[in-house]
């Protein structure tokens with residue numbers, strides 16, 4: 001089941017500026033904000049940085065080009081190919097805290113079917129778990145490593161994190177998607193199975209249009225992507241640290 005997407009139009013707002021009040025209200029209410037009708041020359045990085053400081057991507061770049069790359073085939077899970085992506089939260093495996101917000105905007109959308117970014121509320125999902133499982137998820141620490149794709153690029157690290165972490169007054173949900181945990185156990189297996197079922201039943205699907213930006217709370221929301229065939233699809237991604 002797909003639930004309707006709530007969107008914000010910038011058509012009537014101050015020229016060239018995000019309506020930060022409405023964006024924050026949508027982030028707090030829905031866990032995401034989908035902002036449409038942005039001007040042609042919109043300063044995505046400058047405007048989204050009003051939510052918090054940009055965080056570097058895995059290769060040090062501030063903006064990541066998200067499009068099919070000839071070197072990444074569909075045998076692996078990667079934003080750089082055309083296959084479906086499993087639900088996950090961004091940066092779940094890296095050392096330190098994940099970015100608070102992830103923003104995606106569109107340079108060129110597919111003509112054909114698929115390619116939607118999908119989102120579901122992990123806080124609501126976690127509330128469906130037993131109190132005992134939630135306590136174990138807060139206290140069980142797992143070892144993490146880079147994906148096989150990143151290891152091939154020479155990126156290496158080791159990190160230890162729980163799947164649920166209290167941070168300030170908030171909770172960080174880490175929802176992994178593939179081979180980046182070195183030790184799966186029963187609790188992890190049940191968390192993943194139940195989370196994927198929740199995602200399938202409760203997600204929104206956004207085919208991000210040109211002149212639009214989707215931003216979500218990455219501590220709260222799981223995201224994924226539907227497969228697509230038209231290789232012109234080109235998005236850009238910005239990671240934003242916790243609000244300062």
Ligand SMILES: [Fe+2]
Nearest residue numbers: 088089090223
């Ligand atoms: Fe992702």
